[in-house]
Amino acid sequence: METKSRISLFYPRRTGYRVKNISQQDYLQNYNYQYSYPAVLNRLKKLDNRTSKLKFLDKAIKYNYWHKPAIFTANQKSGKPRSYDNEILINFYKLALKLAPRDKKYLTGLASVYRMDNQIANAAIIWQYLLNQNPKDYHSLLNIALYTQLNQREHAFEKSLHRLNKINPAETEQVKQLLNLIQHVPALKPNYAVDDLSLWDDSRHYIVILGAALTIHGNIKEKLRRRLAAGLKLARLQPKAKIIVSGGQVPQEPHTEASKMIEWLVEHGVKRQRILKEEKSRDTVQNAINSNLILQINDARKVTLVSSDNHIQRAYALFQSANYLQGIDYDLQNYAVHETGPQIQPAVHKIISDMLRVKGYWLLPDIQP
Template sequence: MNKTLISLLLTGALAFGASAPATADLEHAVQASAQYTDLVTKREVVDKLLNDAVSAFKSPARVSHAGFTAKMPSNMEIVTDRLLQAYQLEPYRTDLLISAANAQIYNKNVDRAIELFEQALSVAPDDIDLHAYLAVWQKFNGNEAESQKHRQALAKLNAGKAQDLTRIFQTIDRVVATPLKEKADKGALDKNGAIVTLGYALNPDGSMHSILIERLETTLKLAQANPKALIVLTGGVPQNHKTEGKLMADWLIAKGVSADRIIEENYATSTVGNALFSSYALARHKIKHATIISSASHVRRGQVLFEIASWQTGPSGITFDTLAYPDKPLKELKQISKGELLGIYRDALRTYGMWSYRSYPLESR
């Protein structure tokens, strides 16, 4: 394919793509540096567009607070833009639409995501995952009839997955309806019990953020009140050659907690990872009940994900509750925010095993 034809293809693709993100964070975004018209084949153009999407996705810039850590919004717009440009050149690559839709979920633009999922469904009307995505996000948007339509289609295509989706909805509804609490239930950890403390991003110098220390203060009190409970400390994003799990363990040991009680989970890079990796520790020790400790704006998501993760790992019959460090007054968090609920739905699907990005080399659950 000659350069003239490539230029014509890109003229259409670039016109189709979104304009440059107009946000205050634009200067932090990863910008494409390629001169696409210098490339020779359509495949090379698509590969370069996808590599640019990966660069934007992997940019270290983050938006972070106690309950939510995500990519910069401007970077995620670049991811979407490059995926859609690639789709214009390779219109059979429906995976590119699905990945672009999930990038919009990360940017909290659910309406746009639904449009892209529906566009993909028009190409692949029997796609199981597309019906699952649309059932979830139409429900999130309050379109119960549309959600039910996709659940019915899913039940015909894959009854087991339809049942799992119903179970996910029921789990989320139950956890969201459960009041947050700052004090633990007495006796819950007396036999085969575990305390699971979720990490928080370290400071650039490798020291613990005050939010993480506050979670540990809560952990210490619960550990002292329940001396037989196992303690799982989960968090593995390194800063200055240190991880959250290791620093949390060192802090508790220095306060008198026996190292024999502690399991360090030093690999998770998200709440999804916290749940997936820690669930194996809970299974190995045949834990009957686990109390999850995190910031109040985060614990509901943690509980939903740990419950979903345990469906596959066990142990059978394990139960969970949460203990919140009140990063905000619990009265303010009684009614769950739309942003928190979106994060719960999004990460529930990831924990269940559905990929957000499936367009190599941009692959991520």
């Protein structure tokens, strides 16, 4: 009997990797065989030059970033929340920096993962190093100001803003406007009622339903079903409003989230021509950027954002940011889906990072815009 290679279950793609329909256990076995830390160390020993080793590390970093949710869903022994286990990414960046100690891409990437892991002090050491190499490195100075000085060292923050303004005054003005938006995020309350929103029945009103991860076999999970049900309720009350479904395809999903969302809405009575599809987004930042492009083209004047209550504040802030940066002028409301369990306030440093990505700054160079 012929044995099928585990590697054949994966095939490359321009922006990452896709996965065929396999079980979670098979998924984990293939991960352990190819891109786990021990597997990567073993592969590096077999590669005979620095360039090939760095190229493989780039692939391993990209794979672990995009596949992390599926990996930690399958591996229940990790003991960490699946979205916050950044140790392996940190280790891979350190391996890359042993091979290329001064490479800005890997230094910036490591600092970003440290920031994601809330290791701000370690991230700041790298940003300061990059700034010492180039005193006009706007991004490094901005990171130092926002993550180590904001709300803690007012004088140092104002001094950094002054330096940033000298380097690029137009860019700094936009950053200040984004910071003003952040200040209002904690005051935003999830809206669970549709009474006031029902007054928005208008042909230039758009109901934007944000996607959520599908199962590894491409089925809708309960979280996304609840968001769709909320959007459907709103759409029935507002027959003139159009609907945007926003959700692309992360590597472990066999379909785009938007395509499955359309199927669900049509099955529940929504006319297909009423729905606009945004299927390039892999996360909330891209949801905001790509959905706002559609809103801009269609001259939207009113927008209701539909998502889970533990997600709505961050999503709202990012849509506001995209609205401002892309020069669109619409009224924004939210309609929240109640999630079970305690509502978690979004971390300010996470919102800042995501707002900067809406602005166009990289999180992980060559991996995550």
